[in-house]
Amino acid sequence: MSLSAKRPRWIWAALFFFSYLAVHLAVPLKRFFRDDSISLGWTMYAGVQQVPKTSVRLTDGTLVPLREFAAERGVGRVVGNQVDEARWTPPVVCTEPDVKAVEIIYKPSDREVEIPCQR
Numbered sequence: 415m416s417l418s419a420k421r422p423r424w425i426w427a428a429l430f431f432f433s434y435l436a437v438h439l440a441v442p443l444k445r446f447f448r449d450d451s452i453s454l455g456w457t458m459y460a461g462v463q464q465v466p467k468t469s470v471r472l473t474d475g476t477l478v479p480l481r482e483f484a485a486e487r488g489v490g491r492v493v494g495n496q497v498d499e500a501r502w503t504p505p506v507v508c509t510e511p512d513v514k515a516v517e518i519i520y521k522p523s524d525r526e527v528e529i530p531c532q533r
Contacts, residue, residue, distance in 0.1 A: 467519040468499050471528070473512050480516075483507065504529045 430445035468480040480503065483489070489510055504516045515530045 417508070424487065468497055468503060469517045469519075470507055470513055471515040471516045471517055477517065480507070500527060500529060504531065 469477045470480055470483045471477050477485075480499075487510060489507060499516075499518055505520075507513055507516055513531055515528050518527045518529070519525070520527070
């Protein structure tokens with residue numbers, strides 16, 4: 415067999431190898447640049463997790479997403495889906511004087527929990 419007869423088989427093998435490698439690099443990199451979960455950890459392989467939607471209710475009635483509230487005021491930190499937000503978010507966020515409650519919506523059931531600030 416000549417070298418030219420083996421070339422197509424070698425090209426298909428190389429194409430398969432580099433495609434396989436690209437997929438196994440692209441999936442973790444895609445998760446790495448998302449900010450809703452811990453990237454490159456064991457949760458990356460555990461499927462899609464539903465992160466609860468947490469908002470802060472101010473005394474004037476407006477509802478502000480926790481991410482925006484933390485960025486504006488420098489209070490608290492959005493850490494991901496491994497933290498029990500119903501336990502750890504209200505004590506930190508309720509230190510602000512104009513915060514009335516913390517509202518958490520759990521997906522996919524759309525169960526709402528409103529935790530009033532204890533003053």
